[in-house]
Amino acid sequence: MSANVPDTMSVRLPTPVRLLERLSSATTSLWVKHDDQTDSEYGGNKVRKIGRLLDAARDRGCNKVVTLGAVGSHHVLTTGIFGKRAGIAVEAVLVQQPSTPHVLEVVRASVGQGVQVFPASSFLHAGLLALGRAARGAYYIPPGGSNSIGVLGFVDAAKELALQVQRGELPEPELIVVAMGSGGTAAGLVAGLAEQRLRTRVLAVTVSQPAFFVERSVRSLAKETATRLGVGPLSERLEQSRSYLGRGYGFATAEGDRATELAAQVGLTLDPTYTAKAFAAALDRVALGRERTVLYWHTLSSVPMARLLAEAPLEQALSPKVRRLAR
Numbered sequence: 001m002s003a004n005v006p007d008t009m010s011v012r013l014p015t016p017v018r019l020l021e022r023l024s025s026a027t028t029s030l031w032v033k034h035d036d037q038t039d040s041e042y043g044g045n046k047v048r049k050i051g052r053l054l055d056a057a058r059d060r061g062c063n064k065v066v067t068l069g070a071v072g073s074h075h076v077l078t079t080g081i082f083g084k085r086a087g088i089a090v091e092a093v094l095v096q097q098p099s100t101p102h103v104l105e106v107v108r109a110s111v112g113q114g115v116q117v118f119p120a121s122s123f124l125h126a127g128l129l130a131l132g133r134a135a136r137g138a139y140y141i142p143p144g145g146s147n148s149i150g151v152l153g154f155v156d157a158a159k160e161l162a163l164q165v166q167r168g169e170l171p172e173p174e175l176i177v178v179a180m181g182s183g184g185t186a187a188g189l190v191a192g193l194a195e196q197r198l199r200t201r202v203l204a205v206t207v208s209q210p211a212f213f214v215e216r217s218v219r220s221l222a223k224e225t226a227t228r229l230g231v232g233p234l235s236e237r238l239e240q241s242r243s244y245l246g247r248g249y250g251f252a253t254a255e256g257d258r259a260t261e262l263a264a265q266v267g268l269t270l271d272p273t274y275t276a277k278a279f280a281a282a283l284d285r286v287a288l289g290r291e292r293t294v295l296y297w298h299t300l301s302s303v304p305m306a307r308l309l310a311e312a313p314l315e316q317a318l319s320p321k322v323r324r325l326a327r
């Protein structure tokens with residue numbers, strides 16, 4: 001990004017791939033794509049989308065962006081970090097989600113990066129508030145950064161994977177398993193894999209709601225992206241599963257908790273909202289044994305939060321309005 005960013009704080013691509021031997025079976029090997037390490041300050045999948053989105057804001061002459069999400073949104077934190085690096089102010093409209101220590105750390109870190117928070121009572125209310133901010137000149141970035149611009153970060157990720165396959169770093173996976181929140185990750189991968197002419201299909205594990213809405217918007221974003229890239233039909237490439245959602249967005253599940261324990265044995269730290277549910281699905285696919293190679297796409301930052309939290313207010317110092325969003 002901008003030239004005055006020290007390279008100790010920077011995007012690190014390609015992210016490594018690794019075989020999880022302990023969790024593989026005789027018929028199916030389980031691999032991980034380490035998007036937890038996309039950046040040295042704060043990793044995760046949102047890093048791949050944010051650079052292009054902030055460039056688009058600047059191209060429009062905006063030095064301010066507005067986005068929205070749940071209170072523990074990794075996308076909002078990523079936007080805050082990269083906005084600060086790029087000298088772009090970040091406003092975020094946030095809605096309630098079940099409180100966990102991780103959710104509270106993420107919102108603290110966002111405020112610490114200078115993100116200005118506008119609490120909303122529902123996603124509908126949040127949309128209206130965000131439109132209001134956009135009308136005052138802030139560039140609008142949708143939830144999760146998932147639009148026709150952000151999605152291109154995952155078209156690039158598919159290309160990155162294709163090169164790793166070509167270089168023999170991993171076998172061509174039959175299936176990628178990834179969490180689906182706002183859907184840009186899955187949609188970009190599906191279109192990008194088609195562009196790369198890989199046979200790889202994507203199992204997108206629904207973790208957010210309304211499920212039918214997310215599932216439909218991912219299909220249309222994938223299709224729109226493929227059309228822009230000039231690649232053929234995607235019908236067989238995208239599989240979606242609601243079986244891991246449990247009570248809903250942000251609520252832990254028993255399968256997710258079990259997956260979290262198994263992941264710890266191979267050095268992966270999961271969160272209950274996204275990655276625990278996706279990893280549970282990946283383990284089930286290994287058990288089914290239909291594919292020879294399953295690639296779990298690890299989307300949660302593994303960079304320690306200590307440095308970000310050192311710049312952040314204590315939980316008690318957050319405004320009561322913000323604290324009420326995590327309960």
Ligand SMILES: *Cc1c(COP(=O)(O)O)cnc(C)c1O
Binds near residue numbers: 046074146181183186
């Ligand atoms: C946002 C997020 C996802 C989902 O990505 P989308 O592109 O919004 O579908 C998955 N895992 C983690 C950890 C995330 O923060």
